Amino acid sequence: MSVNVEFGPDGRHGIVAEGTYLWDAAKRLGLRLPAECEGRGECDGCAVIIKEGTPLLSELTNAERERLSAERLALGERLACQAKIERPGNLKLEPVPVEDREETVEETKFELREEFRNLPLQKKLTTLVELEAIAAYQTFKAISDLSSSAFEKGLDVIAGFGRARERRARQSHRPAEHRAENQEGKQA
Numbered sequence: 306m307s308v309n310v311e312f313g314p315d316g317r318h319g320i321v322a323e324g325t326y327l328w329d330a331a332k333r334l335g336l337r338l339p340a341e342c343e344g345r346g347e348c349d350g351c352a353v354i355i356k357e358g359t360p361l362l363s364e365l366t367n368a369e370r371e372r373l374s375a376e377r378l379a380l381g382e383r384l385a386c387q388a389k390i391e392r393p394g395n396l397k398l399e400p401v402p403v404e405d406r407e408e409t410v411e412e413t414k415f416e417l418r419e420e421f422r423n424l425p426l427q428k429k430l431t432t433l434v435e436l437e438a439i440a441a442y443q444t445f446k447a448i449s450d451l452s453s454s455a456f457e458k459g460l461d462v463i464a465g466f467g468r469a470r471e472r473r474a475r476q477s478h479r480p481a482e483h484r485a486e487n488q489e490g491k492q493a
């Protein structure tokens with residue numbers, strides 16, 4: 306038995322088999338939903354709104370209950386990587402717009418790239434200088450953090466050597482019989 310799936314808002318549609326996850330159904334129809342967590346139910350990039358055919362889908366998973374608020378669930382949202390089509394019929398759905406879900410890293414990068422591309426040349430140069438200054442500061446900070454911890458470790462090692470040398474020196478200044486006692490104590 307097959308399922309007729311229609312993805313809004315552009316109305317692309319097609320037939321998929323029962324047992325198909327919504328994410329795969331979207332892919333089959335040429336729509337690649339974001340999957341930042343690779344389908345583990347840990348992001349909400351693949352969220353879709355079910356417009357028709359909710360009873361065709363599997364029960365909500367724990368991941369969906371955790372990731373989607375009660376309000377979003379009430380609106381009919383599902384995570385496409387978690388919801389499986391279990392029964393035949395007609396299904397209408399659409400991706401949750403990016404304004405209503407967390408932006409993925411890729412989307413943020415794309416947006417920043419676009420923003421940068423549209424800056425006037427002077428502003429682009431100023432931004433680059435600022436970014437370079439931030440990068441230089443972060444690099445300097447990372448190096449100084451690293452070197453201070455390496456420096457502290459070095460001090461510990463030197464202090465350890467110093468303490469051992471002092472101990473040996475103290476032992477060599479002890480009365481001979483005590484040294485002998487110490488030797489016996491060590492051997493006992």
Ligand code: FES
Pocket residue numbers: 339340341342343344345346347348349350351352384385386387
């Ligand atoms: S891909 Fe992350 S929740 Fe679906």
